Amino acid sequence: MRVALLGCGVVGSEVARLIVENGDDLAARVGRPLELAGIAVRRKRERPGLPVDPDLFTTDATGLVSRDDIDLVVEVIGGIEPARSLILAAMKNGASVVSANKALLAEDGATLFAAAQEHGVDLYYEAAVAGAIPILRPLRESLVGDQVQRVLGIVNGTTNFILSSMDETGAGFAEALDEATALGYAEADPTADVEGFDAAAKAAILASLAFHTRVPLGAVHREGITEVTAADVASAKAMGHVVKLLAIAELVDGAVAVRVHPAMIPREHPLASVRDAFNAVFVQSAAAGQLMFYGRGAGGAPTASAVLGDLVAVARHRTGGGLGPGESSYADLPVRPMGDTLTRYHVSLDVDDRPGVLAAVATAFARHGVSIQTVRQEGHADDAVLVLVTHTARDADLAATVEELRALEIVRDVSSVMRVEGV
Numbered sequence: 001m002r003v004a005l006l007g008c009g010v011v012g013s014e015v016a017r018l019i020v021e022n023g024d025d026l027a028a029r030v031g032r033p034l035e036l037a038g039i040a041v042r043r044k045r046e047r048p049g050l051p052v053d054p055d056l057f058t059t060d061a062t063g064l065v066s067r068d069d070i071d072l073v074v075e076v077i078g079g080i081e082p083a084r085s086l087i088l089a090a091m092k093n094g095a096s097v098v099s100a101n102k103a104l105l106a107e108d109g110a111t112l113f114a115a116a117q118e119h120g121v122d123l124y125y126e127a128a129v130a131g132a133i134p135i136l137r138p139l140r141e142s143l144v145g146d147q148v149q150r151v152l153g154i155v156n157g158t159t160n161f162i163l164s165s166m167d168e169t170g171a172g173f174a175e176a177l178d179e180a181t182a183l184g185y186a187e188a189d190p191t192a193d194v195e196g197f198d199a200a201a202k203a204a205i206l207a208s209l210a211f212h213t214r215v216p217l218g219a220v221h222r223e224g225i226t227e228v229t230a231a232d233v234a235s236a237k238a239m240g241h242v243v244k245l246l247a248i249a250e251l252v253d254g255a256v257a258v259r260v261h262p263a264m265i266p267r268e269h270p271l272a273s274v275r276d277a278f279n280a281v282f283v284q285s286a287a288a289g290q291l292m293f294y295g296r297g298a299g300g301a302p303t304a305s306a307v308l309g310d311l312v313a314v315a316r317h318r319t320g321g322g323l324g325p326g327e328s329s330y331a332d333l334p335v336r337p338m339g340d341t342l343t344r345y346h347v348s349l350d351v352d353d354r355p356g357v358l359a360a361v362a363t364a365f366a367r368h369g370v371s372i373q374t375v376r377q378e379g380h381a382d383d384a385v386l387v388l389v390t391h392t393a394r395d396a397d398l399a400a401t402v403e404e405l406r407a408l409e410i411v412r413d414v415s416s417v418m419r420v421e422g423v
């Protein structure tokens with residue numbers, strides 16, 4: 001069984017290592033040896049410590065996937081192009097494909113699934129969501145007889161690493177991001193992580209599989225963590241909460257609602273103890289009830305574990321005949337607007353410290369039907385910080401409240417607005 005590896009970076013180098021080092025076991029599990037037939041990279045260079053023949057490296061990825069001796073292709077280059085063209089060429093050439101590329105699957109999965117079907121090959125992508133954690137196969141196979149209602153989790157290792165560091169060691173944002181990048185957790189462009197694009201892509205993939213519908217990337221409400229300040233983290237701490245970047249996909253009144261944003265969650269919530277680059281995903285389904293999946297969400301070896309699981313699966317199909325389940329998106333569900341989302345909010349305001357301020361602020365909330373649960377004041381000389389937590393409210397109503405607050409003369413700044421989940 002001849003394997004072409006596209007990309008040999010953080011993930012690809014660990015995939016290559018596992019194929020070589022676990023060769024005998026993999027051969028026994030597949031029924032035939034898995035042989036690395038070529039490795040496409042951007043630039044040929046020394047790869048010290050990697051136990052592969054240097055002659056396998058090529059900068060001609062298109063030539064590699066077009067060879068007629070290739071059975072399986074592993075794409076771990078990332079990004080949209082040339083990854084998409086290479087995968088399509090590989091499938092056209094009859095190869096089954098394993099990919100870790102959530103950006104591509106979320107943006108243009110439909111084209112890839114259609115090509116896999118047309119050419120009678122497998123397309124597996126377990127590593128695309130939550131690194132080592134088996135979550136796509138459970139959704140695609142184990143839970144396919146159930147009705148999934150909600151998927152909620154932490155699906156980006158880099159941002160979880162940053163937020164954990166800010167909470168636990170008081171590290172600054174930039175310092176923590178540099179460390180996450182050095183550890184191989186961040187995307188080639190870490191903006192994808194910190195602005196929530198990576199988590200949004202994963203949320204779209206999860207929601208599509210969970211609800212058997214195509215959820216386009218554009219349907220995912222996305223906010224990253226670049227606006228989360230040390231003051232937000234401290235404020236969460238003071239409330240017995242912790243800040244996490246959450247991905248939430250749910251079915252509400254027959255519509256799909258998918259969102260990614262930072263949120264404060266109580267410290268006793270199971271997701272609060274998910275630290276560093278670990279991920280965790282809760283699945284709520286009608287018959288099974290609650291399921292929780294937890295593990296390393298990023299990094300070379302953990303992600304390579306998921307890639308190898310897929311590689312063995314598609315290789316077994318080649319050996320024994322047949323294909324794995326293809327795309328199941330028969331339900332054409334509408335998307336629920338973000339404005340209709342119901343949740344609680346933590347709002348910090350810098351205000352003048354004079355009579356009538358509290359009443360004016362409370363009136364703004366009341367005018368939009370947003371009920372205040374608690375108010376805390378941190379006073380200074382001539383100004384004060386008001387920290388308000390609301391009862392459950394509509395997102396659109398909270399947004400209108402914030403707009404009105406910004407226009408009030410006594411409000412110097414709306415310094416932070418963050419959702420509060422899980423209570």
Ligand SMILES: NC(=O)C1=CN([C@@H]2O[C@H](COP(=O)(O)OP(=O)(O)OC[C@H]3O[C@@H](n4cnc5c(N)ncnc54)[C@H](OP(=O)(O)O)[C@@H]3O)[C@@H](O)[C@H]2O)C=CC1
Nearest residue numbers: 007008009010011041042043076077078100101298299303
């Ligand atoms: N890192 C992680 O923790 C995880 C990553 N992923 C996904 O896995 C994929 C790979 O990520 P990662 O290993 O971190 O990325 P890296 O940037 O570390 O590696 C990318 C590899 O692709 C090669 N490459 C880039 N452009 C081309 C090209 N045009 N032709 C041939 N080869 C090319 C690079 O070559 P060269 O070595 O010469 O630069 C490099 O070997 C991405 O889709 C990512 O989202 C998924 C889960 C976790």
Ligand SMILES: N[C@@H](CC=O)C(=O)O
Nearest residue numbers: 156157158185187298
């Ligand atoms: N950059 C991603 C890598 C895994 O998907 C992350 O930090 O989670």
